[in-house]
Amino acid sequence: MRRLVTSIADFEPNLQVLWREAQFQNALLNLENLDVLHSHEQAIAYEYLLSTLADYPSVAKLTREE
Numbered sequence: 001m002r003r004l005v006t007s008i009a010d011f012e013p014n015l016q017v018l019w020r021e022a023q024f025q026n027a028l029l030n031l032e033n034l035d036v037l038h039s040h041e042q043a044i045a046y047e048y049l050l051s052t053l054a055d056y057p058s059v060a061k062l063t064r065e066e
Contacts, residue, residue, distance in 0.1 A: 011045045011048065012048055015048070015049065015052060016052075019052065019056060022058065022060075023057070023058055026058075028058070028059045028060070028061055029056070029058070029059070029060040029061065030060075030061045030063070031049075031060060031061070031062050031063070032063045032065075033063070033064065033065045034062045034063060034064045035064040035065050036065075037049060
Protein backbone atom coordinates (compact mmCIF):
# COMPACT_ATOMS: atom_id res chain seq x y z
CA MET A 1 0.00 0.00 0.00
CA ARG A 2 2.88 2.37 0.73
CA ARG A 3 3.95 2.23 -2.91
CA LEU A 4 0.48 3.16 -4.10
CA VAL A 5 0.07 6.17 -1.84
CA THR A 6 2.45 8.66 -3.39
CA SER A 7 -0.35 11.02 -4.36
CA ILE A 8 -4.10 10.76 -4.82
CA ALA A 9 -3.62 11.49 -8.52
CA ASP A 10 -1.50 8.33 -8.80
CA PHE A 11 -3.43 6.28 -6.25
CA GLU A 12 -6.74 6.11 -8.11
CA PRO A 13 -5.43 4.89 -11.48
CA ASN A 14 -2.97 2.50 -9.83
CA LEU A 15 -5.71 0.99 -7.71
CA GLN A 16 -7.91 0.57 -10.78
CA VAL A 17 -5.07 -1.31 -12.51
CA LEU A 18 -4.73 -3.59 -9.46
CA TRP A 19 -8.48 -4.33 -9.45
CA ARG A 20 -8.49 -5.05 -13.16
CA GLU A 21 -5.38 -7.25 -13.05
CA ALA A 22 -6.66 -9.26 -10.09
CA GLN A 23 -9.95 -9.84 -11.89
CA PHE A 24 -8.17 -10.79 -15.10
CA GLN A 25 -5.97 -13.28 -13.24
CA ASN A 26 -8.94 -14.51 -11.19
CA ALA A 27 -6.79 -13.88 -8.11
CA LEU A 28 -7.34 -12.83 -4.54
CA LEU A 29 -6.25 -9.23 -4.11
CA ASN A 30 -4.07 -8.82 -1.02
CA LEU A 31 -3.63 -5.21 0.10
CA GLU A 32 -1.02 -4.98 2.86
CA ASN A 33 -0.23 -2.13 5.25
CA LEU A 34 -3.69 -0.63 5.01
CA ASP A 35 -2.96 1.41 8.14
CA VAL A 36 -0.89 3.75 5.95
CA LEU A 37 -4.21 5.23 4.84
CA HIS A 38 -5.41 5.90 8.40
CA SER A 39 -4.18 9.46 8.58
CA HIS A 40 -5.71 12.84 7.93
CA GLU A 41 -3.44 13.33 4.91
CA GLN A 42 -4.63 10.09 3.31
CA ALA A 43 -8.35 10.42 4.07
CA ILE A 44 -9.29 10.92 0.42
CA ALA A 45 -7.33 7.85 -0.67
CA TYR A 46 -8.91 5.78 2.12
CA GLU A 47 -12.43 6.88 1.15
CA TYR A 48 -11.70 6.09 -2.49
CA LEU A 49 -10.41 2.64 -1.55
CA LEU A 50 -13.54 1.88 0.48
CA SER A 51 -15.89 3.11 -2.23
CA THR A 52 -14.21 1.06 -4.95
CA LEU A 53 -13.89 -1.96 -2.68
CA ALA A 54 -17.64 -1.94 -2.15
CA ASP A 55 -18.07 -2.57 -5.88
CA TYR A 56 -15.20 -5.04 -6.24
CA PRO A 57 -16.75 -8.27 -7.56
CA SER A 58 -14.15 -10.65 -6.15
CA VAL A 59 -12.27 -11.35 -2.91
CA ALA A 60 -9.86 -8.85 -1.41
CA LYS A 61 -7.77 -9.35 1.70
CA LEU A 62 -6.89 -6.21 3.65
CA THR A 63 -4.13 -6.32 6.22
CA ARG A 64 -2.39 -3.80 8.39
CA GLU A 65 1.10 -3.53 9.72
CA GLU A 66 1.52 -5.04 13.16
